[in-house]
Amino acid sequence: DDVNLHLQLMPCQEDSLEETTTVDPSYTISLIRQLIPKGSSVEKEFSDKQRVNSDDRDSTQPDNTDPSEKSDKQGLPEERSVSPKDQLEECGCILWDLAASEPQAELMINNLVIEVLLENLRTANSSRVKELCLGIMGNLVCHESLVAAISLKKGLIATVVEQLFLDDVKCLSETFRLLAAILRSSAYVSWAQALLPDEILSRILRIVGKTDNATLLEKIIDFLSTIIDNRDVIAMLIQPLLKLGLVDRIIGLLTTELERSPDEKLDRSGSLDLVLHFMEELSAIHCVSKAMTSNDRLIKVLVNMIKSPDKVEVASYCASVVIVISNILTDGKHLVPKISRDLPFLEGLLEVLPEVPDDDQARYALWSILARILAQVQATELNSSSLDRFASLFSGKFGLIKDDLENQVVDEEKLTPEDALLKGWISRCLVAISFFMERWIEEKSSQGNEDSIGNAREVLSYCQKALS
Secondary structure: OHHHHHOOOOOOOOOOOOOHHHOOHHHHHHHHHHHOOOOOHHHHHHHHHHHHHHHHHHOOOOOOOOHHHOOOOOOOHHHHOOOHHHHHHHHHHHHHHHOOOHHHHHHHHHOOHHHHHHHHHHHOOOHHHHHHHHHHHHHHOOOHHHHHHHHOOOOHHHHHHHHHHOOOHHHHHHHHHHHHHHHOOOOHHHHHHHOOOHHHHHHHHHHHHHOOOHHHHHHHHHHHHHHHHOHHHHHHHHHHHHHOOHHHHHHHHHHHHHOOOHHHHHHOOOHHHHHHHHHHHHHOOHHHHHHHHOOHHHHHHHHHHHHOOOHHHOHHHHHHHHHHHHHHHHHOHHHHHHHHOOHHHHHHHHHHHHHOOOOHHHHHHHHHHHHHHHHHHHOOOOOHHHHHHHHHHHHHHHHHHHHHHHHOOOOHHHOOHHHHHHHHHHHHHHHHHHHHHHHHHHHHHHOOOHHHHHHHHHHHHHHHHHHO
């Protein structure tokens, strides 16, 4: 299943090959021949290779036909009177598709396809040719049984990494897809080491910061997520990436997506979620979360997202934001006092509760934020005006808390460690709310305002009952 996620068929043929494993080997070899740059050293190497193969076959089964000139029933593009440019593109597209089949990929590698692709990457002036070569490689390296041998090809790693300095969006997209596939494989070490120089990582981050293309953004984030998912690779690359400004680049991506017009957001509906989910992954890494705690711009952006009236339109948006905030507050306890007096933020958090009832991680994160904030407020001396505002907020929004608690009842006998932690956060919140309500009721009672405190008494009673 993992392989299927990363193999990408080239959608440029009207009639795709239905069963690539049944394609005549001679047809595949002929396609490779069409991609060889004329007059290159690989041209002679390829001819010598086919001559040896032919001699080997002749010794067992005589055949006077040049294997590279055979074709299966589909015929080569050259037989259908297409221009040299179109012929090369069609051959490249077919090979891109064929490379998704492991038997075909092995056949291609045994017939110098990597050498041919490398020569094109080094010498071709056409961005389309380079895109095709990178796309074919991207599929070839998805086959775990072949990836080690592919990676040992002289000059391959350096040549692929050099493609990061191209300005063509499609070439960059395929380069990042190829690198992501490689970093998921057993051959990741040498490739990760090749990415270490500051020049390379700075270029990657510049692309992150300036891309406006949704497909390229998707490929970059998949590549960066792959780095995070591999412990050895993240250990190698995370500190250099942080030093070169990873957090600022990701914040820039987030703010760019938030500032887009409604029409742009509609066209790029998945881009914001993509960025937020990646921030969620990043914030789970201790050293990254620690770096995030000192970034006032990030805190402001996240808090404003929770305060936004549009937040409830997308549940996954809410979930990612509260998880990132929770992770940041775990390492940035100094931030809690700064946000604890922001009542619109607190109100926004309560409004998120009904948006994440089935997301255990988001719900845990949300209650942990509420508990930290309310504990901070509880430890602060509140004047009468502040107490009024907190009491009013909880009286008006308590239905959201009540619904969440009653819809998420956990059997005490089946309590998991995570459930126990969540129960602790909720209890701290209810204790704090009880504290505010008791003080407010006491103050209002002394002023003879009995009529105004009925709702507050109901809230207090519910909290006390839930805590008993």
